[in-house]
Amino acid sequence: MESIWAVVAEGMSAAAxxxxxxxxxxxxxxxxxxxxxxxxRVASYGVSHVHWWSDEQTLPETxxxxxxxxxxxxxxxxxxxxxxxxxxxxxxxxxxxxxxxxAHGIISVAPSDGGVKVERYVADAEAVEVLCAPGPxxxxxxxxxxxxxxxxxxxxxxxxxxxxxxxxxxxxxxEEGEGANGLQDAERVxxxxxxxxxxxxVALAQQLADAxxxxxxxxxxxxxxxxxxxxxxxxxxxxxKISPRLYLSFGSSGAPQHMTGVRAAKVIVAVNxxxxxxxxxxxxxxxxxxxxxxxxxxxxxxxx
Amino acid sequence: MTTIAVFKWAMDPxxxxxxVDGNVKWTANKPVAGDDDHAVVKVACDIAADGxxxxxxxxxxxxxxxxxxxxxRTIAIExxxxxxxxxxxxxxxxRAIESQEGVDAVVIGDCAWQPMVPSLVASMLGWPCVLAVDxxxxxxxxxxxxxxxxxxxQDVQVDCPAVVAVAARREEENKPGxxxxxxxxxxxxxxxxxxxxxxxxxxxxxxxxxxxxPARIFDGSDPETAVAQLISALAAEGVM
Ligand SMILES: Cc1cc2nc3c(=O)[nH]c(=O)nc-3n(C[C@H](O)[C@H](O)[C@H](O)COP(=O)(O)OP(=O)(O)OC[C@H]3O[C@@H](n4cnc5c(N)ncnc54)[C@H](O)[C@@H]3O)c2cc1C
Numbered sequence: 273m274e275s276i277w278a279v280v281a282e283g284m285s286a287a288a289x290x291x292x293x294x295x296x297x298x299x300x301x302x303x304x305x306x307x308x309x310x311x312x313r314v315a316s317y318g319v320s321h322v323h324w325w326s327d328e329q330t331l332p333e334t335x336x337x338x339x340x341x342x343x344x345x346x347x348x349x350x351x352x353x354x355x356x357x358x359x360x361x362x363x364x365x366x367x368x369x370x371x372x373x374x375a376h377g378i379i380s381v382a383p384s385d386g387g388v389k390v391e392r393y394v395a396d397a398e399a400v401e402v403l404c405a406p407g408p409x410x411x412x413x414x415x416x417x418x419x420x421x422x423x424x425x426x427x428x429x430x431x432x433x434x435x436x437x438x439x440x441x442x443x444x445x446x447e448e449g450e451g452a453n454g455l456q457d458a459e460r461v462x463x464x465x466x467x468x469x470x471x472x473x474v475a476l477a478q479q480l481a482d483a484x485x486x487x488x489x490x491x492x493x494x495x496x497x498x499x500x501x502x503x504x505x506x507x508x509x510x511x512x513k514i515s516p517r518l519y520l521s522f523g524s525s526g527a528p529q530h531m532t533g534v535r536a537a538k539v540i541v542a543v544n545x546x547x548x549x550x551x552x553x554x555x556x557x558x559x560x561x562x563x564x565x566x567x568x569x570x571x572x573x574x575x576x
Numbered sequence: 577m578t579t580i581a582v583f584k585w586a587m588d589p590x591x592x593x594x595x596v597d598g599n600v601k602w603t604a605n606k607p608v609a610g611d612d613d614h615a616v617v618k619v620a621c622d623i624a625a626d627g628x629x630x631x632x633x634x635x636x637x638x639x640x641x642x643x644x645x646x647x648x649r650t651i652a653i654e655x656x657x658x659x660x661x662x663x664x665x666x667x668x669x670x671r672a673i674e675s676q677e678g679v680d681a682v683v684i685g686d687c688a689w690q691p692m693v694p695s696l697v698a699s700m701l702g703w704p705c706v707l708a709v710d711x712x713x714x715x716x717x718x719x720x721x722x723x724x725x726x727x728x729x730q731d732v733q734v735d736c737p738a739v740v741a742v743a744a745r746r747e748e749e750n751k752p753g754x755x756x757x758x759x760x761x762x763x764x765x766x767x768x769x770x771x772x773x774x775x776x777x778x779x780x781x782x783x784x785x786x787x788x789x790p791a792r793i794f795d796g797s798d799p800e801t802a803v804a805q806l807i808s809a810l811a812a813e814g815v816m
Pocket of ligand 1 (some may be wrong): 526562
C-alpha cells in the first residue's frame with residue numbers, strides 16, 4: 273500500500289514534519305529517533321504507526337543504511353523530514369538507496385498522476401514552484417509550515433532494537449553548551465538588530481521583554497562587533513533556531529543567516545525604518561518606523 | 577593522504593527570480609563561494625596537517641579560492657549545469673572524488689542553499705557523514721569531529737574516509753591578501769569533465785502565487801497609533 277514516511281529526529285520540527293506528511297493524504301509511517309516523550313508526541317498526531325529508536329541506545333546516524341534498506345523494501349511514495357542535521361544524514365542515505373528525486377524546503381507533497389507533486393517557495397517566497405517527479409521523492413520541509421494537530425487516538429508505537437554500525441561514536445557531549453538560556457522554549461521573543469542603535473534602546477527592548485514575558489535575542493553583529501550580548505543570545509545559522517509563537521524584531525534587516533533561525537515562529541513582527549528592508553517580505557506584521565520611538569510606545573501600551 | 581575541500585559548488589538562491597511567464601529565472605550563471613567555504617578549507621587544512629589538501633569546485637572562472645587558503649592544487653569540474661538538482665550535484669561531486677586516490681576526508685559546506693548535497697555525497701561514496709561541524713582533527717584511521725548538538729556541541733569519532741560538512745559561525749576573519757591570491761593562481765588546476773547523469777529529477781510545472789497573506793505594514797510616523805493597531809492584530813492572532 274502507498275505510504276509516506278515522516279522521519280523525526282528532533283522535537284522542534286516534529287509536528288511540522290508530520291503536518292506536511294499528513295496533508296499528502298497518504299497513511300503516515302513515522303520513524304522517530306529520540307526519547308519516549310517524542311515518540312508519544314508523534315504517536316498523538318494521527319499517524320498510522322510509530323517506529324521508535326531510543327537515541328540513548330542508538331546514535332541515529334549509524335542507522336542510516338539500515339533505515340535506507342527498509343525504505344527500499346517498503347518503497348514509500350515520499351519521505352519527508354526537517355533540515356536538522358541528523359535528519360538530513362538519514363534522508364541522504366534513503367534517497368540514494370531508493371533512487372529518489374530530492375528537494376529541500378518543500379511546503380507540500382502529494383501523489384499526482386502516477387508520480388509525486390511537491391511545492392516549494394522560490395525567489396525569496398515571492399512564488400510557489402510546482403515540481404513533479406515519477407517518484408519516490410525525498411524532501412526536507414520549509415520552516416513555518418502548518419503543524420499536525422493531536423488526534424483522538426494515539427498510534428501504536430513499536431520500539432525498535434538498538435543497532436550500531438560502529439563507524440561513528442560519541443566521545444563527549446556538552447549539552448548545555450553556551451546555548452541554554454530559555455530562548456529555546458520561549459513563547460515570545462524580542463529580537464534586536466544593529467538598527468537598535470544604542471545600549472539605551474537595548475535596555476528598552478529588555479524592558480518590553482519583561483513586560484510581555486519574553487526572552488531577548490539578537491543578530492550576530494550585536495554580539496561579535498559590539499559585545500552587547502553573549503553568543504547564546506544570537507539567533508540564526510551560526511547558533512540556534514527558535515520557534516516562539518511571537519517574534520518581535522527591532523532594527524534587523526532580515527539577513528538570510530538570521531531569518532533561518534526565526535522562520536519557525538508563528539508570527540513575526542518587524543520594526544525597521546527602511547520600508548525596503550528584506551525582513552518586511554518575511555514578516556506577518558510590520559511597522560515602518562524608528563525603534564527609539566516605537567519601543568517606548570510599545571512599552572507604554574503593554575504596561576497600561 | 578589527501579583531504580578534499582569542496583568550494584564554490586552551489587548557486588546563491590538570492591539570484592533566483594520569477595519571470596513574467598511565471599517560470600523561475602536566474603540572474604547568475606555559476607556557483608559562488610558560500611558562507612561556509614572559508615571554514616571548509618580551514619577544517620580541511622586542520623585534518624590534513626602535513627598531508628595534501630585538494631580544492632574541488634564546480635565553478636569556472638576564478639578557481640583560486642581554496643589554493644589561496646592552503647590547498648596545494650585544485651580540481652575544477654566542468655560541464656555540469658549549475659542549476660543541477662541535489663542528486664545530480666552530489667553525483668558529479670562523488671564521481672570526481674572517486675577518481676582521486678587515497679582520499680581520507682571530504683570537507684564541504686553544510687550549505688543552507690543546498691542542504692541535502694553533503695549527505696547525498698557521503699551516501700553515494702558509502703562513507704559515514706557528520707553535518708553541522710565546527711572543527712575536526714585527524715587521528716589514526718579516524719577523525720575527531722566537533723559538531724553542533726542541540727544547544728551545545730558534541731565530539732564524535734568517525735572512521736575514515738568520511739564526509740564532514742562544516743557550518744561556519746561567522747564571516748572569515750583574515751581573508752587572504754592579494755599576494756596570496758596571486759600566488760594561488762599559479763598553483764595547478766586540473767579541469768575534469770563532470771558527470772551528473774543518471775539520476776531521477778523533478779520537472780518544474782511553473783509557479784503560482786503563495787497563499788499566505790502579504791504582511792500588514794503599519795506607518796510608524798505616529799508610533800502610538802501604529803503600536804495600538806499592531807497590538808490589536810496580535811491579540812486577534814492569540815499571541816499577545
Ligand atoms: C557564516 C555567517 C554566519 C552568520 N550567522 C548569523 C547568525 O547566526 N545570526 C545573525 O543574526 N547573523 C548572522 N550572520 C550575519 C548576517 O549575514 C547579517 O550580517 C546580520 O544578521 C545583520 O544583522 P542586522 O540585521 O542587525 O544588521 P543590518 O543588516 O545592518 O540591519 C540593520 C537594520 O536596522 C535598520 N535600522 C537602522 N536604524 C534603525 C532605526 N533607528 N529604527 C529601526 N530600524 C533601523 C536598517 O534599516 C537595517 O535594515 C552570519 C554571517 C555569516 C557570513
